[in-house]
Amino acid sequence: MIDLSRRTVLKRAGAFGVLTMGLVTGLAKSSNAMAAQWNEVGFESKVMADALKALGAGNPVESRDIAITAPDIAENGAVVPVAVTSKILNTQQISIIAEKNPRPLMATFDVSSGSEGYISTRIKMGETSNVWAVVKADGKFFAAKKEIKITVGGCG
Amino acid sequence: MAEPMKIRATLQGDVADVRILMLHPMETGARKDSRGDIVPRHFIQNVAVTHNGKTVLDAQWSQGISRNPFLGLRIKGAKVGDKLGVTWLDNKGEKRTDEATVSAS
Numbered sequence: 739m740i741d742l743s744r745r746t747v748l749k750r751a752g753a754f755g756v757l758t759m760g761l762v763t764g765l766a767k768s769s770n771a772m773a774a775q776w777n778e779v780g781f782e783s784k785v786m787a788d789a790l791k792a793l794g795a796g797n798p799v800e801s802r803d804i805a806i807t808a809p810d811i812a813e814n815g816a817v818v819p820v821a822v823t824s825k826i827l828n829t830q831q832i833s834i835i836a837e838k839n840p841r842p843l844m845a846t847f848d849v850s851s852g853s854e855g856y857i858s859t860r861i862k863m864g865e866t867s868n869v870w871a872v873v874k875a876d877g878k879f880f881a882a883k884k885e886i887k888i889t890v891g892g893c894g
Numbered sequence: 895m896a897e898p899m900k901i902r903a904t905l906q907g908d909v910a911d912v913r914i915l916m917l918h919p920m921e922t923g924a925r926k927d928s929r930g931d932i933v934p935r936h937f938i939q940n941v942a943v944t945h946n947g948k949t950v951l952d953a954q955w956s957q958g959i960s961r962n963p964f965l966g967l968r969i970k971g972a973k974v975g976d977k978l979g980v981t982w983l984d985n986k987g988e989k990r991t992d993e994a995t996v997s998a999s
Contacts, residue, residue: 776939781956817960836958844958852950854909858966862958
């Protein structure tokens with residue numbers, strides 16, 4: 739990914755001449771190591787439907803091949819452990835959405851190439867809500883949900 | 895300067911079970927300090943994990959990930975001694991990279 743963007747950048751620099759070179763290498767430098775993509779529209783979305791749209795996942799199909807491992811009741815909303823396992827073939831991406839959070843999209847994990855369809859993390863939840871795992875596999879979107887009850891919210 | 899991550903990777907069969915603990919405040923931008931001022935949003939936006947130099951996980955995070963984030967993943971086709979690299983980048987441009995090797999369970 740790094741090499742690719744670098745190559746594109748260099749190619750463009752060649753095409754547009756030396757003048758743009760400094761500018762373009764500057765850009766390449768600031769985005770080194772990670773291409774630093776960040777789905778701003780998705781992460782700033784205030785409702786789940788908009789977040790799904792920003793993921794390109796309009797209407798995901800509910801699937802039993804996705805398992806969400808999380809407590810039924812979480813006492814502390816600031817630290818809610820959530821693990822997602824996708825048994826769907828060619829799982830490329832796993833996203834976690836906490837439906838009633840002020841900004842529902844919690845995270846997106848590109849898991850293709852070498853890592854299993856498994857991810858584990860800890861999220862903050864403001865109130866009792868469904869937590870969704872949205873999985874992209876072979877370009878199609880699938881989803882599963884689990885309700886997690888929150889005793890003390892952890893968004894503030 | 896950000897604190898080093900704690901990375902543990904143990905081999906189970908040919909799968910490396912990787913657990914990463916990062917030290918970061920993950921401020922949501924909604925919390926107020928003792929003076930009642932809003933603490934600005936400060937959170938990790940990107941995390942990348944490499945296995946022997948090849949990217950195996952590329953994550954994008956929101957401020958909704960808990961303080962001192964935990965990340966668990968499983969890497970296929972791993973061997974004892976394989977090198978893992980973890981890099982995070984936050985919304986203020988701060989960055990940290992740490993390395994670890996896969997050990998026998």
